[in-house]
Amino acid sequence: MAVRVRIEDVAEAAGVSMKTVSRVLNREPNVREDTRVRVQTAVDALNYKPHPSARSLAGHKSYLIALLYDNPSPNYLMEVIAGVLAACETQQYNMMMCPLDFGSPTFMNAVESMIAHSQPDGLILTPPITDAPALLKRLAELELAYASISPRRQKQCMGVAIDETRAAFDMVQHLVSLGHRRIGHIKGHPAHGASDWRLAGYREGLDKAGIKFDSSLVVDGEFSFESGVIGAEQLLGLRQRPTAIFAANDDMAAGVIGVALRLGLRVPEDLSVCGFDNTPMSLQIYPPLTTVHQPSRDMGRIAALELLAAIHKREVGKMLHIPYTLKLRQSTGKLATPS
Amino acid sequence: MAVRVRIEDVAEAAGVSMKTVSRVLNREPNVREDTRVRVQTAVDALNYKPHPSARSLAGHKSYLIALLYDNPSPNYLMEVIAGVLAACETQQYNMMMCPLDFGSPTFMNAVESMIAHSQPDGLILTPPITDAPALLKRLAELELAYASISPRRQKQCMGVAIDETRAAFDMVQHLVSLGHRRIGHIKGHPAHGASDWRLAGYREGLDKAGIKFDSSLVVDGEFSFESGVIGAEQLLGLRQRPTAIFAANDDMAAGVIGVALRLGLRVPEDLSVCGFDNTPMSLQIYPPLTTVHQPSRDMGRIAALELLAAIHKREVGKMLHIPYTLKLRQSTGKLATPS
DNA sequence: GGCGAAAATGACAACGCTGTCAATTCTTCT
DNA sequence: AGAAGAATTGACAGCGTTGTCATTTTCGCC
Numbered sequence: 001m002a003v004r005v006r007i008e009d010v011a012e013a014a015g016v017s018m019k020t021v022s023r024v025l026n027r028e029p030n031v032r033e034d035t036r037v038r039v040q041t042a043v044d045a046l047n048y049k050p051h052p053s054a055r056s057l058a059g060h061k062s063y064l065i066a067l068l069y070d071n072p073s074p075n076y077l078m079e080v081i082a083g084v085l086a087a088c089e090t091q092q093y094n095m096m097m098c099p100l101d102f103g104s105p106t107f108m109n110a111v112e113s114m115i116a117h118s119q120p121d122g123l124i125l126t127p128p129i130t131d132a133p134a135l136l137k138r139l140a141e142l143e144l145a146y147a148s149i150s151p152r153r154q155k156q157c158m159g160v161a162i163d164e165t166r167a168a169f170d171m172v173q174h175l176v177s178l179g180h181r182r183i184g185h186i187k188g189h190p191a192h193g194a195s196d197w198r199l200a201g202y203r204e205g206l207d208k209a210g211i212k213f214d215s216s217l218v219v220d221g222e223f224s225f226e227s228g229v230i231g232a233e234q235l236l237g238l239r240q241r242p243t244a245i246f247a248a249n250d251d252m253a254a255g256v257i258g259v260a261l262r263l264g265l266r267v268p269e270d271l272s273v274c275g276f277d278n279t280p281m282s283l284q285i286y287p288p289l290t291t292v293h294q295p296s297r298d299m300g301r302i303a304a305l306e307l308l309a310a311i312h313k314r315e316v317g318k319m320l321h322i323p324y325t326l327k328l329r330q331s332t333g334k335l336a337t338p339s
Numbered sequence: 340m341a342v343r344v345r346i347e348d349v350a351e352a353a354g355v356s357m358k359t360v361s362r363v364l365n366r367e368p369n370v371r372e373d374t375r376v377r378v379q380t381a382v383d384a385l386n387y388k389p390h391p392s393a394r395s396l397a398g399h400k401s402y403l404i405a406l407l408y409d410n411p412s413p414n415y416l417m418e419v420i421a422g423v424l425a426a427c428e429t430q431q432y433n434m435m436m437c438p439l440d441f442g443s444p445t446f447m448n449a450v451e452s453m454i455a456h457s458q459p460d461g462l463i464l465t466p467p468i469t470d471a472p473a474l475l476k477r478l479a480e481l482e483l484a485y486a487s488i489s490p491r492r493q494k495q496c497m498g499v500a501i502d503e504t505r506a507a508f509d510m511v512q513h514l515v516s517l518g519h520r521r522i523g524h525i526k527g528h529p530a531h532g533a534s535d536w537r538l539a540g541y542r543e544g545l546d547k548a549g550i551k552f553d554s555s556l557v558v559d560g561e562f563s564f565e566s567g568v569i570g571a572e573q574l575l576g577l578r579q580r581p582t583a584i585f586a587a588n589d590d591m592a593a594g595v596i597g598v599a600l601r602l603g604l605r606v607p608e609d610l611s612v613c614g615f616d617n618t619p620m621s622l623q624i625y626p627p628l629t630t631v632h633q634p635s636r637d638m639g640r641i642a643a644l645e646l647l648a649a650i651h652k653r654e655v656g657k658m659l660h661i662p663y664t665l666k667l668r669q670s671t672g673k674l675a676t677p678s
Numbered sequence: 679g680g681c682g683a684a685a686a687t688g689a690c691a692a693c694g695c696t697g698t699c700a701a702t703t704c705t706t707c708t
Numbered sequence: 709a710g711a712a713g714a715a716t717t718g719a720c721a722g723c724g725t726t727g728t729c730a731t732t733t734t735c736g737c738c
């Protein structure tokens with residue numbers, strides 16, 4: 001590789017001092033428009049790229065944001081990552097990945113060590129790490145900025161979320177509109193706020209339709225395919241079994257469909273099934289799954305943009321809510337025989 | 340945060356010069372054992388972490404490796420990432436993610452720009468980016484080290500792979516052992532070496548079993564669920580349809596199962612289906628999919644370790660082959676009625 | 679036109695570490 | 709014991725930026 005172009009070279013080419021080039025590059029105020037143009041021209045002509053480490057060292061910033069996650073769905077995380085990277089690119093920032101074990105006793109040690117070593121300028125938290133009290137407390141102490149994606153307690157932090165309760169509510173309304181009255185629900189993992197919100201939306205949906213809540217129709221799950229299988233076995237083993245099952249995510253819904261087929265039930269003629277998340281898999285099973293689409297990539301991008309803005313302006317952002325979409329597919333329908 | 344502990348502080352605590360501390364930290368030779376211990380003790384006592392940017396600036400290294408990928412399966416990529424991160428952690432390295440569009444005319448510009456900006460010490464290439472001639476040529480020019488995961492041409496580069504041909508061969512043998520003679524194959528995306536290897540293994544498997552190759556039983560695919568659906572419709576629409584279909588990956592196999600169920604065929608009683616990759620989805624469809632497990636996490640880890648070794652020792656590594664596993668599940672079986 | 683204030687620019691010292699090379703200490707051999 | 713050579717250690721100058729603060733230029737106004 002040819003020798004590196006340095007800020008000094010650009011300064012000479014533009015006939016200004018290094019510091020002025022630095023100002024232009026960092027969009028600092030108090031630079032005359034014509035010198036700004038002159039510098040920018042020199043930068044482009046020389047194809048100058050500032051040295052990240054030098055910037056970081058001199059500027060007392062790492063130009064790094066860390067993405068904290070704990071074993072989420074790869075599909076979900078990859079979408080979030082794509083969004084965060086897109087946001088970082090526009091602002092000369094980098095993203096580092098931080099896989100963590102939320103439940104582990106060394107969780108906070110791992111976080112401390114990561115922070116001490118990498119010195120990120122900010123963090124992006126994904127569920128369920130959004131809701132680790134010890135972590136949030138420590139970040140406040142360190143005055144380290146963070147943005148949360150779908151945190152449980154949304155009032156007190158910056159970040160982005162969708163109205164999951166409303167989405168679940170809409171989904172139940174969809175089932176009701178198809179004629180279903182006995183609607184089962186498989187809950188999500190108790191550590192995730194999403195589980196509560198989706199259950200709440202389920203209950204509100206029943207209320208709205210004037211259907212009495214029946215606790216035997218709600219079973220525990222933990223977002224995994226296997227827990228969906230177990231939940232489905234419980235629900236479909238009931239004397240009066242539900243005609244529709246709303247699983248709190250797609251993986252569990254896939255488990256439900258598997259059990260239904262195994263039991264000789266047709267989907268959706270004998271049983272309607274719906275999930276939440278719109279994973280790629282939801283289109284790859286038979287029948288394609290009715291679900292809720294959460295714009296994860298946008299959420300990653302927006303969370304990162306908020307975080308970067310907060311880092312620059314040193315002010316707190318707000319929790320942003322963005323729209324979701326119901327994906328109505330073939331796994332839900334009217335009953336073949338009127339119940 | 341408290342004021343940062345610097346190498347100077349450690350040096351003072353240990354009663355040596357900064358340079359000696361640096362030597363201990365970087366495992367350089369020519370340090371007496373007792374001073375090494377003394378320094379290490381001071382490092383631990385003060386919980387000293389070297390400042391990455393300062394190290395990078397002074398050492399003319401970025402301590403960064405870049406992971407290049409183009410829209411692969413999220414499941415696959417997340418496994419690779421986990422492996423690469425694990426390897427990086429042990430050596431004080433960082434990983435950066437580089438999503439790229441392999442087919443785009445700006446592909447090389449994107450790469451150049453990333454390299455110029457981030458100055459990674461090495462790259463990890465994932466399929467199909469492993470096989471971009473322009474990229475490999477440029478990396479050779481730049482003398483930038485890289486490790487390839489499952490590249491098409493394995494002789495000339497460092498990296499890691501499994502014997503995909505042999506795995507496909509084994510899979511066909513499995514189908515033959517169940518009594519199948521008319522075995523269809525849906526090919527993968529032509530840009531991926533894997534497509535060729537798996538097809539080759541399919542043909543070798545037929546040869547071994549003394550089954551004549553029938554080109555009407557091999558159809559094009561491109562690794563997507565949808566292409567699996569189309570391929571299955573072709574194969575199952577044949578006058579004499581196959582009794583088993585070996586799809587070149589799991590997504591396509593899922594498409595095959597969907598079509599089979601839609602046509603009223605039972606799996607595996609009327610049709611055996613198998614895939615490749617052992618994605619989580621392969622366990623979440625009904626019936627669970629027979630497939631080949633590729634240890635992607637290990638492959639990521641090993642590729643990163645090779646790369647880091649090469650960066651340190653400035654010497655070229657070799658292509659490593661590691662074992663795969665056949666996952667025999669319920670989507671393959673004997674025919675219900677002898678054909 | 680001249681004055682004071684504000685805007686624009688520049689000089690130079692950090693930032694925290696490693697490379698270089700010189701200085702010191704230890705070995706080994708005679 | 710002394711010399712040569714090897715092993716170990718240290719002093720110090722960068723690495724390429726930005727922060728600080730001084731200096732110069734421009735502007736508004738009487």
